[in-house]
Every structure is written in C-alpha cells, then in structure tokens.
Amino acid sequence: MSEQPAIGGRTPLPVEVTAGEEYWWCACGRSKNQPFCDGSHEGTGFEPMQFVAPESKRVFFCTCKRTKTMPLCDGSHKELPASDS
Ligand code: FES
Structure with a gap:
C-alpha cells in the first residue's frame, strides 16, 4: 500500500518564477509554506521536488x-473529496 501525501491545499498557488531559478516544491503536503518545502517531510518518506523555471512567468x-x-x-484538485484532509 503506497502512502498518499497530505492535502496541502485545495487550490493551486500562482507564483511569479524567474528563469533559471530553483524552487523546491513540497511533495508531502505538510509544509506550512505551501507550495514550497519547509522541512516538514522529515520522516514521512517524501522528498521535495526541484523545479527550475524554464522562463520567467x-x-x-x-x-x-x-x-x-x-x-x-x-x-486534479477538483476531484478531491469534499471533507478529506
Ligand atoms: S492544486 Fe493540485 S491539481 Fe490543482
């Protein structure tokens, strides 16, 4: 049985990224600094995902x-169960 990440939010977050800059996306869903990693994945088996902006936008x-x-x-957030957390 594979563990599901926590639901970090129910809507996407718009971010103005800069070309060539590196961002670390929270994959575990526990970060308090969504959508980015704050170290909360410690011990969950999840690791943050690196995103390098291909362009500024x-x-x-x-x-x-x-x-x-x-x-x-x-x-996919539109398919979330209404009260799952
Ligand atoms: S916020 Fe996860 S798919 Fe839209």
Whole structure:
C-alpha cells in the first residue's frame, strides 16, 4: 500500500518564477509554506521536488499533491473529496 501525501491545499498557488531559478516544491503536503518545502517531510518518506523555471512567468503550483504533472496543477484538485484532509 503506497502512502498518499497530505492535502496541502485545495487550490493551486500562482507564483511569479524567474528563469533559471530553483524552487523546491513540497511533495508531502505538510509544509506550512505551501507550495514550497519547509522541512516538514522529515520522516514521512517524501522528498521535495526541484523545479527550475524554464522562463520567467507565472506558474500555478499544486498544493493538493494529487496532480499528475508535478509540481504544477493539472486540475486534479477538483476531484478531491469534499471533507478529506
Ligand atoms: S492544486 Fe493540485 S491539481 Fe490543482
């Protein structure tokens, strides 16, 4: 049985990223600094995912951790159960 990450949020977060800059996306869903890692994955078996911005623009990072196009939102948050946490 594979463990699911926690739901870090229910909507994506827009971030103005800078070309060539590195961002660390929270994969465990526990970070208090969504959508980015704050070290809360310690001991969960999850590791943050590196994202290097290919260009300077606004991107929408997934916070629900159910996206299939990590670390960016693919609309999967719309399928979340209403009261799952
Ligand atoms: S916030 Fe996770 S898929 Fe949209």
